[in-house]
Amino acid sequence: MKIIVVSYDDDLHKDHLLRIADKAGIETVSFDAGGYPNGVDEIGIEYSTAEPALTLSVSGESIDAREVAGVWWRRPRGVRGINRNPLEQYMRLEGEVIIQSLKEFLPNVNWISGPEATRMACRKPVQLMVAKRLGMKIPQTCITNSPEVVKEFIRRLEGKKLIMKPAGTSFVELSPLGKPGDAPNKVVFTQVVSGELILENLEMVKNCPVIFQEAVQKDSDMRVTVVDDQAFCAEITLEGCSNPNNVDWRNYDGVRVFKRHELPPDVGNLCVEFTRAMGLRFGCIDMGYSRAEGYTFFEINPQGQWLPSELKLGYPIATALLKALTR
Numbered sequence: 056m057k058i059i060v061v062s063y064d065d066d067l068h069k070d071h072l073l074r075i076a077d078k079a080g081i082e083t084v085s086f087d088a089g090g091y092p093n094g095v096d097e098i099g100i101e102y103s104t105a106e107p108a109l110t111l112s113v114s115g116e117s118i119d120a121r122e123v124a125g126v127w128w129r130r131p132r133g134v135r136g137i138n139r140n141p142l143e144q145y146m147r148l149e150g151e152v153i154i155q156s157l158k159e160f161l162p163n164v165n166w167i168s169g170p171e172a173t174r175m176a177c178r179k180p181v182q183l184m185v186a187k188r189l190g191m192k193i194p195q196t197c198i199t200n201s202p203e204v205v206k207e208f209i210r211r212l213e214g215k216k217l218i219m220k221p222a223g224t225s226f227v228e229l230s231p232l233g234k235p236g237d238a239p240n241k242v243v244f245t246q247v248v249s250g251e252l253i254l255e256n257l258e259m260v261k262n263c264p265v266i267f268q269e270a271v272q273k274d275s276d277m278r279v280t281v282v283d284d285q286a287f288c289a290e291i292t293l294e295g296c297s298n299p300n301n302v303d304w305r306n307y308d309g310v311r312v313f314k315r316h317e318l319p320p321d322v323g324n325l326c327v328e329f330t331r332a333m334g335l336r337f338g339c340i341d342m343g344y345s346r347a348e349g350y351t352f353f354e355i356n357p358q359g360q361w362l363p364s365e366l367k368l369g370y371p372i373a374t375a376l377l378k379a380l381t382r
Contacts, residue, residue: 057082057122058380059113062129063089068362069129075373081381086113088131091150098153100160109160125165125380126157128173130358165336165380167282168357172334176357179222179266183354185332191325191352194268198222202257208267209250216270219253220245271351273343277316279323280361281330281338282375286323289364290316290344313367322350330355336379 058076060083062069069085076083086096099110111118131154155170168176175181179198186193197208209217247270253260276291294310318326329352330338339359343351365372 056124056381057084057118058377059084059086059118059123059126060129061086061088061126061131063087066130068360071362071365072127072373072376076377079374079377081377084113084116084118088150088154089147091154092146098157100153100156107160109157120161123161123164125167126161127167127376127380128170128358131170165382167337167376167379168335173357176333176335176338176355179354182333183352186329186352189325189329189332191329192348192350193352194271196269197267198264199267200260200262200264202260205253205260205267206257209253212250212269214250216247217250217253218245218268218270219248220266220268222264222266271343272345272348273351274345275343277318277340277342277344277350278359278361278364279318279326279340279342280359280364280370280372281326281335281340282372283336283379284327285375286318286326287361287364287370287372287375288316288318288323289313289368289370311363313363315368315370316344318350333357337376 058081060069060072062085064085064087073083073085087093090096091098095114097110097112099108101108101110109120111120158164158166158169158171183193183196195208195212197204199205199208253267274292276293278289278291280287280289290313292312294312326340329340330336333355335355335357338355338357339361340355341353343353361370361372364370
């Protein structure tokens, strides 16, 4: 029995899971798909036999596909998927076609989670639609590149504070070739912005779709890590933040304080149901919580960070993942 962990070399989450797997006597293979094709790892799909045959060789080690119990689709692009020249980028995209097809040739394997489901679940407009359909509370939201739609949304908020965040990724790659002197790459954190500022720069909205939401009043953030039918909830507060408009706990401007939080059964069950409805067996759900307003869904990350919840709070998330991968 083997588990294939698809992630990059310096991923702390991967390293932690490999240590737990080793203690449990579970054999693992680490595959950096972001570097494929790299002249070392090899994938073959043969159609000359009665059934399509898959051959895998990772770091020179041949893997019998029949022995693979699970694939943890952790961070397939890793850190090597960026800053390549055009020819290397072409080869990477060709390799990605093969990588993205692997699930069809390992149909009886536990995927956490499948590549296509993961890709779909990363789309925030879809997340909000599914959450609302299931009855989860979501913020008033507008996703658009239309100045008129934004103007009407601000009018409906009637003076309430609002936030802006990316519709897709928060990573902005400004120097794809990594040349000296190029603009540094950036991460866009969620910020409170004034309606007046947006209206002053309204025409800029045409250039790129953005998510606008009411700024939900919250006492703390919740990161709920779901593995199949289990939900592990960490309550997060940000202390000592110098930017009063920062509402993103990922922002390192401040000290993040983690503590265990027991979700009401109906909320925990909704998190599990939502993750399943997105086609996932794993996900990190971000919610806001206030004693007055309860829980508000923000988004799910199908490949999110959960290590602080395990190391700081003692949640057995790695063990739950291993059980899901080998069941």
